[in-house]
Amino acid sequence: MSSSDLASGLVFLSQILVGVLGNFCLLYHYLFLYITGYRLRFTDLIIKYLILGNILFILTNGVPRTLAAFGLKDFLNDFGCKLLSYLRRVGRGMSIGSTCLLSIFQAITISPRNSRWAKIKVKAPKYVVFSISLCCLLFMLVNAIFPMFVTANRRNDTTKRRKALGYCSAIVHDKIRDSLYTALLSFPDALCLGLMLFTSCSTVSILYTHNQQVQHIHRTKLSPRTSPETRATRTIVLLVSTFVFFYTISAILQIFIALFHNPTLWLLKMGTLFSMCFPAVSPFILMGCNSSVSGLILSCRRNKKSPNSVRYM
Template identity: 55%
Template sequence: MASSFFMIGMIILTQTVVGILGNFSLLCSYIILHFMGYRLRSTDLILKHLIVANSLVLLCKGVPQTIAVFGSKHIHGDAGCKLLFLLHRVGRGVSISSICLLSVFQVIVISPWNSRLAALKVTAPKYVVLSIFLCWILQILINVIFPFHVTGKWNDKNITEERVYGCCSIVIDKTEDALYAALLSFPDVLCLGLTLWAGSSMVLILYRHKQQVQHIRRTDASSRSSPESRATKSILLLGSTFVYFYILSSIFQVLLAFFDQSNWFLVDMSIITAACFPTVSPFLLMSHNSSVHRLYLAWIRNAKSSTIMRKV
């Protein structure tokens, strides 16, 4: 039993450290590109907020849970649990909303001029900042009542109806449980549906574009994909990864809800699966994002120029 707790703690610790380092490195890349004078796209602005939200999820869930797994029980009381749960829920919600916004925005960008989305191609970039701001505000308003149901796990109060989630507990009122769960789940389900719609639309648009250019025989025109196509494939990969881990995490959350007493295996697995996407996403972006590639190319050019200057 002790070895299994140690293994779970090491998995959560590894996820947290790797994820925070990856998100921090990617965020620094965008900041450096900004100060170097590169003009970032609207999708890059959405990605920056996605990185911040993912970092918030890892910091507010991974770090306390790692401490709790390794035996430090009295890490924080009610106030600490309420704050951590609120920040975690807001970060998680903004992460879901950012993926949805990113997918919908990219569908508008690559849609043909004769489609119904063509009217939004010019106006959509103007509302990116407002949309991101609304994502943060709406998630705060939706989750602001969540801390009232959270207490410290080792609180001295005698609470009979509660579920233990790692280092904190959630007080359950069965008469309000279904309504509250529906309120919290509705934005997630809506964003998930829009993400799936946007993903299938992008696949269909790319397929039609490929069919249209098949008659072009020149190698230089057909072998290289356009920047829009590469960005779309990157967003498709990011969105499909998010959907996979979100569904996997939701399965463990549903199973956990059916147990009257908290099951430690399901608690740990729900935490591990929930942290998978924030951990993996920065490395997916670094391997497919053209903005990050521009930074690496700039570093290479600067290194080469400095070497030439030394030789001269």
Template identity: 50%
Template sequence: MASRDVVLGIFFLSHTVVGALGNSSLLLHFLVLDFTRCRVRPTDLILKHLIVANLLSLLCKGVPQSMAAFNLKFYLGDFECKLLFYLYRVGRGVSIVTTCLLSVFQAITISPSESWWAELKVKAPRYTGSSMYLSWVLNLLINIIILMYITGKRNNTTMTNLKDFGYCFSVRHNIATDSLHATLLTFPDGVCVGLMLWANSSVVLILYRHKQRMQPILKTSCPRSSPESRATKTILLLVSTFVFFYTLSCIFQVCLCVVHNPNWFLVNMAAIVSGCFPVVSPFLLMSRDSRSCFVWIHNRKSP
């Protein structure tokens, strides 16, 4: 086994373990908040779905990628390959939709009462749960098409018709079929990213106008930023991080589709970049969430 494969395997393994622990810890944090009835924000439900989607995509990609790096002859069967890639794509798709809903929901929440968003402020929390479940159903249906492209190693299939991902293979079809497949999978993602950018721009504009109105007050006092303001900045940071890593991931995915026989570096870099957001996002959220159940318990015991 080459030294570069050992290093890559250790990196994938540590990458997966850190991401899984971070997302599990954050999910446990939200469950504790629910159990102790601490302050619950309307966005908490969306974040829970985001964590589950991150865990699904991280484990389905990171675990087999780590095993493949340590053992070059490791190949899964046809059913296992289809299941892993299908669940990975579902988790990735739900992560995109969830991040989009998070940014749009926050834009609606902080919009001025005189704007045309005002009516949606009351209705938005009611449809949060149904929107999340709908995103899971749509991604489960859309990504069924991936089953016709992923396969395990077959003796009756020539290697010239396969792209090797280290533990599974992708089957090449004609140009028309591949183009249709790429369009069906990338169009919803493109719409979500466009909505994210629009919502983020709206949030930045709203915050800027609010700061301009509050400028006379800020000159005489320095009040602490409100929980809504901190939550908005956290979501802006989260969405910006997502768009950055998603853009890099798209570049590598396009390269994988265009290159006839992708090399070792391209395949592994695409896998590394695709796992960056699920690893980084829980630590961003934990570092900026000021809620503590211990404070709540102390207040309950105090007279």
């Protein structure tokens, strides 16, 4: 085992431990609030969906890549490679889709009454389950073809060209088919990314406008404490910026891996590293968000059985 393999294996293992711990802590928080009688917001279902997607992706992507870095490369058979690759793609889709849904429902929730979102603001909670189901179904269907192009390294098949992906291999076709296939897999990610950027920018604009309108009120206060609107804006910008940064780099690396006939081991490792960054750090962003912003999806507010009793993260 080379020093680079050992270093990459330790990095992947650290990402797994941090990501799983953070997501389970956030999941435990919601379970604790539910058991103790606090009424959760309708958007908490989306966050739970995000947690499950993060855990699924971290385990199906990080564990086999860590084992491969430590020298155990041919430990999966053909069925194991297909199943693990499919679950990894679905988990990644769940993470991206849930982040997109959070951004959309956030923009709807805090929108003013005279905005374009006002008509569906009251009905928004009724569409949460449907939106999650549709998002999950979309990524399951789009990635259903993915296992057909994945095989085990130890498979004795010399009739088809294959490229090594570490612990598994991928069947190589002509450039046109591979390009179309890459575009098909990238379309849902690009759509979610575009929607999230649009709704998040709208949210920041709404909060900034509101902050400007009440700025004279905050100036009359003796306390130099930052306004709730400003803290909410910072949380949104941090979450969106983190998502855009890591997933943009990850998407670019995945496109190169898909198009290159023999991607280098360094490219595969970097693709794994950046793809697991957001699922690992997103629960800490949600747990560390400012809890004093009333009415914001990411404010982590928890209402008890009494409508006047509020629980904060």
